[in-house]
Amino acid sequence: MELWERLWETPQATMWEQLCQEFEVASYVRLLARAEKPGSSAIIWGQVKQLAESLGLSVSGMQRNRWTIGTVNDSSSESAPQSAVSPVADLAARLKAVQGG
Structure with missing residues (x-):
C-alpha cells in the first residue's frame, strides 16, 4: 500500500489517471x-522494468511517452530563482504530454 500511495503522488500519476x-x-x-522476494527470477525483473518504462517511471519511459515534468507557472515567482524541486501541490500543471516530435 505504501508503494501504491507513493506512486500516485508522482507527477506521472496525472497521466495515468487521464x-x-x-x-x-x-x-x-x-x-x-514479487520481484523483491528472495529467489525471484530475472523474467519478473524484466517485466517490472518494462512496466516501469510503460508508466513513465524511468527517463527512457518518459521520453518514449513524450512526457515532460515542468514547473508550475506562477507570476509571483518569475523574479525568484527556480527551485530544483517543484511543489507537488499541482501535479497536473507539472506533467504535460509533449505535442509533436
Whole structure:
C-alpha cells in the first residue's frame, strides 16, 4: 500500500489517471513486490522494468511517452530563482504530454 500511495503522488500519476491506467499501476506494484522476494527470477525483473518504462517511471519511459515534468507557472515567482524541486501541490500543471516530435 505504501508503494501504491507513493506512486500516485508522482507527477506521472496525472497521466495515468487521464489514461485510466489504474490496473497497470496495480500490476506494477504487485510485480515489484514479487520481484523483491528472495529467489525471484530475472523474467519478473524484466517485466517490472518494462512496466516501469510503460508508466513513465524511468527517463527512457518518459521520453518514449513524450512526457515532460515542468514547473508550475506562477507570476509571483518569475523574479525568484527556480527551485530544483517543484511543489507537488499541482501535479497536473507539472506533467504535460509533449505535442509533436
